[in-house]
Amino acid sequence: xxxxxxxxxxxxxxxxxxxxxxxxxxxxxxxxxxxxxxxxxxxxxxxxxxxxxxxxxxxxxxxxxxxxxxxxxxxxxxxxxxxxxxxxxxxxxxxxxxxxxxxxxxxxxxxxxxxxxxxxxxxxxxxxxxxxxxxxxxxxxxxxxxxxxxxxxxxxxxxxxxxx
Amino acid sequence: xxxxxxxxxxxxxxxxxxxxxxxxxxxxxxxxxxxxxxxxxxxxxxxxxxxxxxxxxxxxxxxxxxxxxxxxxxxxxxxxxxxxxxxxxxxxxxxxxxxxxxxxxxxxxxxxxxxxxxxxxxxxxxxxxxxxxxxxxxxxxxxxxxxxxxxxxxxxxxxxxxxxxxxxxxxxxxxxxxxxxxxxxxxxxxxxxxxxxxxxxxxxxxxxxxxxxxxxxxxxxxxxxxxxxxxxxxxxxxxxxxxxxxxxxxxxxxxxxxxxxxxxxxxxxxxxxxxxxxxxxxxxxxxxxxxxxxxxxxxxxxxxxxxxxxxxxxxxxxxxxxxxxxxxxxxxxxxxxxxxxxxxxxxxxxxxxx
Numbered sequence: 234x235x236x237x238x239x240x241x242x243x244x245x246x247x248x249x250x251x252x253x254x255x256x257x258x259x260x261x262x263x264x265x266x267x268x269x270x271x272x273x274x275x276x277x278x279x280x281x282x283x284x285x286x287x288x289x290x291x292x293x294x295x296x297x298x299x300x301x302x303x304x305x306x307x308x309x310x311x312x313x314x315x316x317x318x319x320x321x322x323x324x325x326x327x328x329x330x331x332x333x334x335x336x337x338x339x340x341x342x343x344x345x346x347x348x349x350x351x352x353x354x355x356x357x358x359x360x361x362x363x364x365x366x367x368x369x370x371x372x373x374x375x376x377x378x379x380x381x382x383x384x385x386x387x388x389x390x391x392x393x394x395x396x397x
Numbered sequence: 398x399x400x401x402x403x404x405x406x407x408x409x410x411x412x413x414x415x416x417x418x419x420x421x422x423x424x425x426x427x428x429x430x431x432x433x434x435x436x437x438x439x440x441x442x443x444x445x446x447x448x449x450x451x452x453x454x455x456x457x458x459x460x461x462x463x464x465x466x467x468x469x470x471x472x473x474x475x476x477x478x479x480x481x482x483x484x485x486x487x488x489x490x491x492x493x494x495x496x497x498x499x500x501x502x503x504x505x506x507x508x509x510x511x512x513x514x515x516x517x518x519x520x521x522x523x524x525x526x527x528x529x530x531x532x533x534x535x536x537x538x539x540x541x542x543x544x545x546x547x548x549x550x551x552x553x554x555x556x557x558x559x560x561x562x563x564x565x566x567x568x569x570x571x572x573x574x575x576x577x578x579x580x581x582x583x584x585x586x587x588x589x590x591x592x593x594x595x596x597x598x599x600x601x602x603x604x605x606x607x608x609x610x611x612x613x614x615x616x617x618x619x620x621x622x623x624x625x626x627x628x629x630x631x632x633x634x635x636x637x638x639x640x641x642x643x644x645x646x647x648x649x650x651x652x653x654x655x656x657x658x659x660x661x662x663x664x665x666x667x668x669x670x671x672x673x674x675x676x677x678x679x680x681x682x683x684x685x686x687x688x689x690x691x692x693x694x695x696x697x698x699x700x701x702x703x704x705x706x707x708x709x710x711x712x713x714x715x716x717x718x719x720x721x722x723x724x725x726x727x728x729x730x731x732x733x734x735x736x737x738x739x740x741x742x743x744x745x746x747x748x749x750x751x
Contacts, residue, residue: 235439235442236442236605238605239609240507242511242605243511243513243514244606244609246514246517247517247607247610249519251585251610251611251614254585255578257525258528258529258581259530260579261525261528262525262529262532263532263576263577264529264532264577265535265536266528266535266556267556269540270535270540270553270557270560272541273540273541276696280594306587347424
């Protein structure tokens with residue numbers, strides 16, 4: 234039965250101890266501990282949310298990069314195509330021009346050759362004419378003297394011509 | 398595994414030690430019969446000295462200061478060794494069956510530093526040092542910006558448990574206001590219960606005066622937290638016929654003022670005392686058997702030690718559970734006291750009513 238009767242001394246001391254401990258711990262421990270824990274929780278939550286944000290930003294950046302890359306690739310392809318077209322065009326043009334040039338040169342050369350040829354022909358004609366005139370002159374002169382002599386003379390003349 | 402073995406060994410040694418002291422108690426009067434009930438009660442009750450064991454004529458006793466007040470003589474302070482274990486009177490006081498009485502029969506107010514008080518002060522010193530220590534670490538930023546260290550790791554989960562599982566669900570927005578009180582309450586009970594498990598120590602949490610004070614403090618906190626809505630429900634329960642109201646009012650009032658704190662007081666007290674009595678009974682069994690036959694005593698001791706070790710582990714669990722139950726019930730009662738006011742947010746609808 235004595236076990237169930239609270240003793241005055243212990244009541245007084247327990248009350249005192251509890252009040253002192255509540256006061257001391259509240260002042261020197263709980264406030265700091267709870268604040269520390271709250272701060273840490275806030276910090277962790279913030280870190281997680283900021284990490285999440287960064288992740289999102291990274292994903293956005295990545296997709297942006299990808300579209301940019303695709304665009305660049307497309308542009309490059311277009312540029313390459315254009316360059317090729319330009320190249321072909323230039324080559325074709327050059328070829329045409331060269332062809333025309335060559336044709337012109339050839340034509341000129343042919344013209345020159347023809348002219349030369351004509352000049353040479355005229356010269357030859359003149360020369361032949363002269364020769365014919367000379368020979369005819371000489372023949373005509375001999376005819377008048379002797380028939381046989383005439384013939385031998387012609388022969389002689391022809392030989393001379395051959396020598397020429 | 399080795400650590401575990403070591404721990405079990407320690408527990409066994411402690412048990413033997415307890416048993417030894419019990420045996421010593423029994424041995425002191427060689428001729429008198431073994432009185433297990435008396436020995437157990439001596440261990441459970443408060444005393445004016447720490448009595449560890451006796452070997453022959455050597456008494457391992459730490460005397461404690463006696464502080465008494467009587468209206469006629471005022472305060473007297475002296476060592477309990479003056480009483481010579483109840484054989485002598487000093488300054489007009491004497492020790493009768495563990496109680497200080499005045500030799501002339503006048504009224505005595507005993508506020509001595511008994512072993513419960515001394516042990517409680519020791520435990521609380523440890524508690525305060527422990528928590529101010531970790532508070533300092535938090536102030537330095539350890540555990541805030543870096544990982545927690547040392548005791549922080551052990552105590553932090555308990556603190557957050559009390560905050561998140563006890564305070565917040567029951568008190569809602571006001572949780573932070575009551576958190577220092579609830580945390581102190583929990584650790585106050587826990588550390589005293591753990592200290593009381595040390596062999597040779599006093600049974601602080603198993604003393605009704607200790608639990609009485611905690612219960613009364615809870616009652617005061619509950620009453621100070623109450624609002625008009627709460628009292629309205631007690632003095633004029635809505636939706637009940639008039640005659641039933643007349644019956645309900647005293648019941649409700651008794652529930653608030655007596656039953657709730659009374660349940661807290663008796664639950665903690667009974668749990669702690671029961672555990673200690675069981676442990677001491679198992680130890681006493683050895684000596685009861687030994688009194689019949691030495692071989693029986695020796696033969697039974699391993700079984701007894703095994704049961705005692707088991708009970709020690711249960712008691713360790715009970716220390717935590719009872720501290721938790723006392724705290725959560727206090728939180729629930731406080732929550733009920735200001736339930737229905739408009740500034741609390743949520744979490745009261747599901748409050749358990751015990």
